[in-house]
Structure formats: structure tokens, C-alpha cells
Amino acid sequence: MKQMIVHCTQHVTRMALLENGRLVEYAAERDQQQGLVGSYYKGRVMNVLPGMQAAFVDIGQKKNAFLYVDDVLHPHLDKQPEVKPSIDTLLQPGQEIIVQVRKEPRGGKGARVTTHYTLPGRWMVYMPFAEYVGVSKKISRESERNRLKVIGERLRRREEGLIMRTVSEDEQADAVEGDLSFLRAQWEMILRRAEEASAPALLHSDLSIVQRFIRDAYNPQLDELMIDSAKAVREAEAFLTEMAPEGYKPVGFYRGQEPIFTAYGVQEQLLRSFSRKIILEGGATLIWDETEALTVIDVNTAQYTGGATLEETVTRTNLLAAEEIGRLIRLRDTGGIIIVDFIDMELEEHRRQVVERLGRVVSSDRTKTHILGWTHLGLLEMTRKKARHDSASFAPVICQCCGGTGKVGAWLE
Known part of the structure; x- marks a missing residue:
């Protein structure tokens, strides 16, 4: 089961997504600084x-x-x-x-x-001039892919393009058509505003952080949504009424004494997951270093000694690390080039197992990750697209004077 936990303060909204109690996504947004992506x-x-x-x-x-x-x-x-x-x-x-x-x-x-315009809806992504119908690769059944493609081709106008999203699997054609009508109306509104406005001008903003996660990652009938702000609860219910008119699970209003992130164990997981040094089960560690375009992750056995032989210990450590790295890449919204320095393994079969384990974890990420393979130096090379940097708001603020290289100390008298 998934839980969306939303913490609202006067100026910042923070959202955490839990799967079976484990933190998998986090984002934050300032009320007056809503992200530009999609606008x-x-x-x-x-x-x-x-x-x-x-x-x-x-x-x-x-x-x-x-x-x-x-x-x-x-x-x-x-x-x-x-x-x-x-x-x-x-x-x-x-x-x-x-x-x-x-x-x-x-x-x-x-x-x-x-100018490759896209408008994401609940069931599809609308592209006014793309002239094709695509189906999410995460829908594996060929019969369902064909059904959705037929629906898309029947509904789209000549110049339009549609991508049927993963959540559209087994969805009724009427719901898909309703989504398309709503997105067409949005696009027509953008065109009307463009005719009336003088450049530069904002024509359309993307949804708020909570609305985006409800649209993209929330099942209204099964998942739990808990918010600690009465105003945000009302806004979420209004959005859900529009998105899921057939009914949805009630939005929870948190009234507890301790902060909502503490009550649900989110704060502790955030502190652990956003550290430079992450300790894995059994004592192995990850060292996580980021630059603007490159992230380097170093895997160490540290105190882990869980195998009968060195090769077994190393492989187990790397498999544990692959599982955690896949989760943390999604959670920290790491983008650009990612290099992982796994511990050297002797057998090609063990290297293949590590790549497969990592691939399974990142396959649940809504942002596409490409695992390119092993370099000549034995490093695993990956890339991941990153459009937003909401999660960075959790990280410490870097000093503008020294770029984080200095130290705080007392003045000497």
C-alpha cells in the first residue's frame, strides 16, 4: 500500500511517498516559488x-x-x-x-x-502536434497495448498525438475520452491567452506539488493520503472530485501532537537517506557525492562480513547496495550522469545479477533511468533525466561565499 504524507507550513509544502512504510519519493515546494517545469x-x-x-x-x-x-x-x-x-x-x-x-x-x-508541447492528464499525455499514438512501455500485455492504441487512434484528431499512461491499463474508453476532452480545453485556453497577451507572459502553470503526485502516483481507491492542513485537505478533495468522479478514499486530516513527518517515520528516513554516508543493512556503506552534472556513489563492505567466501561477501554487499541505490536515486531525484563504484567481483554472472537487481528497482521510477553498463575501470554507468530539483530543498543550504568548503569557528581574541 502507498501512503502520501503531506506537511504544510506557512511557506513550504513537503510531500513524502511511502510504499509499505518505506520512503521512496520526496519533494518540497515553496508557495511563492512553484516550479516552472510544465508551464x-x-x-x-x-x-x-x-x-x-x-x-x-x-x-x-x-x-x-x-x-x-x-x-x-x-x-x-x-x-x-x-x-x-x-x-x-x-x-x-x-x-x-x-x-x-x-x-x-x-x-x-x-x-x-x-515547442514540443505536452499536457499530462490522468490517463494520457496530450501532444497537440505530434501526430502519433504511443503506449507506456510499462504496459506489457500486447492485447492491452493494442486496445489502447486503437482507442487513441479513434479519439485523436489528425495533427494530435497521445501517449497512453501506465494507469490507463484496463481503463474504460469513456474515461480516456473524458480526459482527452479536458486536455483539449486546456490547450485551447493556452492559445486564447497567447493571442491576448504580450510577450513575455505566463500562459499556464503546472499543477501544485500535491496535485502532481495525486495525478501521477496515487490510486484514489486504494492509497492513503494524509495532510496536516485543513486548507490543503479541501484543495486535495476538490482535485480528487474532478479527477476521480466515481469516488475516492477519504483524505485524512492529521491532528496529532507531534509533527506528521515524525509520526509516520518520514523525518528519520529523510535524515538517513540524504546523508553523504548511508549505512546499509549489515553494516555496508554508500558514500554519495554530487556535482551539478555528475553523481558518484562508492560502495564499501565496511563492517559487513555476511558470506562464506570473499566473492560471496562482495556480491551480497553489491546486491544490497544496488537495491538501496535504486531507491535513493528516485528519492533524491538524482539526475544527469551517475557512476557507481561497486566492489570488484570476479565472476561475470555476479556482475549481471547486480545490474538486474538495480534494473528491477529503477523500473518502478516514473523518471526514466538508463543503465549503460560497466566501464573498462569496472564502474557502472547510468543516466537519469532530471527536470525539477524540488528535493534539493531538504538538503543543507550551501554557503554562497565559500561554496561549502569552509568551516564555522569562533573568533580568536
Whole structure:
């Protein structure tokens, strides 16, 4: 069973997702700083750089957004030219354009934007100009994949594209059609606002953090949702009424004396899971170091001695580590390049087992992770897309003066 635990303060909403009592996802959002990903803007092209095959677009943020040529071409690969045209034949400075944020601004970089528009609903993702129907790869039954594709092809208009989400498996066609009608109305509203607004202008914001998790990870009939704010309870119930008109499990209002994250064991798991050093069952450890684009995870046996031979001990340690790494990548929302330094194993079969164990765990992650395999140095190489960085709000704030390299001490007299 899944539990969504939501802690609301005056300025911050924090959300934890538990599966059988174990923390698997966490995110936080400031009330006045809702994430940009998924939002639509009417922007103005400021610079077009053929040498970079990119343009910079003013969307009203501190930094201009970055628009790469691939995000200007047709979203259907079969409709793209064999040779990419120069970006300056597609866009001109001063041109006004509707863009959608696909990646948050970070560090000195502005947001990454696209014209490959998507609107996620409960059962599908709507793409106004994609011209194809896709089905989630997590739906394995071929008969169900074919059924959903037939429904999608019947419902979509000529230029539209649809991706049937995992939760649409075995869903009635009427519910899917209702979702499509709602998303079409949203898109038409965005177009109307774009006609009336002057660039730069916000046209449409993505859902709040709680609404996103309800839409993407919550089963209204089976899962538990517990919130410690009466206002947030009312908002969640209103959203659930719209999303699941056939009925849903009542939203819980937490009134306990101790903080909700403490009562449900979330705070303790957060402190342990976001540490640099993570201790595994039996005493093995992970050392977790992150940069802006690269994460390095080192696996150590430490105090673990649970095998009859060295190879058995090492393999067991690596299997435990693979299980935990898969969970923590999702929980910490780690993105970019990920390198794991597992303990050296002699047998190829044991290396295969470690990769399979890690693959099973990351398969439940809604963000796609690619396990690329072992390098010549015996390191496991992975990549994971990261659009948001909500979870970073849990981590300690880095000092702007020293970048976290200094130490706090007393003045000497």
C-alpha cells in the first residue's frame, strides 16, 4: 500500500511517498516559488546563435530560456528533415513564440524550453502536434497495448498525438475520452491567452506539488493520503472530485501532537537517506557525492562480513547496495550522469545479477533511468533525466561565499 504524507507550513509544502512504510519519493515546494517545469509562456526570441544551433528566449525570468534546434523541429521524428536546418531559418530575433519549460533553471543557466508541447492528464499525455499514438512501455500485455492504441487512434484528431499512461491499463474508453476532452480545453485556453497577451507572459502553470503526485502516483481507491492542513485537505478533495468522479478514499486530516513527518517515520528516513554516508543493512556503506552534472556513489563492505567466501561477501554487499541505490536515486531525484563504484567481483554472472537487481528497482521510477553498463575501470554507468530539483530543498543550504568548503569557528581574541 502507498501512503502520501503531506506537511504544510506557512511557506513550504513537503510531500513524502511511502510504499509499505518505506520512503521512496520526496519533494518540497515553496508557495511563492512553484516550479516552472510544465508551464507555458509566450516568449520573445532575443538571440539566435547558428553556431550553437540554439536561441535564447525571454520568458520573464531572470535568465533567458535556452531553446535548442531539436525542440523547434516537428515533434514526430518521421516528420523531421534528414539534415537539420540552421536555427536562423526557423527563428528570428524579436519573434514571439509559445514555449513550454522542460527543465528548471539551475546555477547560471536559464530554463530549457521546447515547442514540443505536452499536457499530462490522468490517463494520457496530450501532444497537440505530434501526430502519433504511443503506449507506456510499462504496459506489457500486447492485447492491452493494442486496445489502447486503437482507442487513441479513434479519439485523436489528425495533427494530435497521445501517449497512453501506465494507469490507463484496463481503463474504460469513456474515461480516456473524458480526459482527452479536458486536455483539449486546456490547450485551447493556452492559445486564447497567447493571442491576448504580450510577450513575455505566463500562459499556464503546472499543477501544485500535491496535485502532481495525486495525478501521477496515487490510486484514489486504494492509497492513503494524509495532510496536516485543513486548507490543503479541501484543495486535495476538490482535485480528487474532478479527477476521480466515481469516488475516492477519504483524505485524512492529521491532528496529532507531534509533527506528521515524525509520526509516520518520514523525518528519520529523510535524515538517513540524504546523508553523504548511508549505512546499509549489515553494516555496508554508500558514500554519495554530487556535482551539478555528475553523481558518484562508492560502495564499501565496511563492517559487513555476511558470506562464506570473499566473492560471496562482495556480491551480497553489491546486491544490497544496488537495491538501496535504486531507491535513493528516485528519492533524491538524482539526475544527469551517475557512476557507481561497486566492489570488484570476479565472476561475470555476479556482475549481471547486480545490474538486474538495480534494473528491477529503477523500473518502478516514473523518471526514466538508463543503465549503460560497466566501464573498462569496472564502474557502472547510468543516466537519469532530471527536470525539477524540488528535493534539493531538504538538503543543507550551501554557503554562497565559500561554496561549502569552509568551516564555522569562533573568533580568536
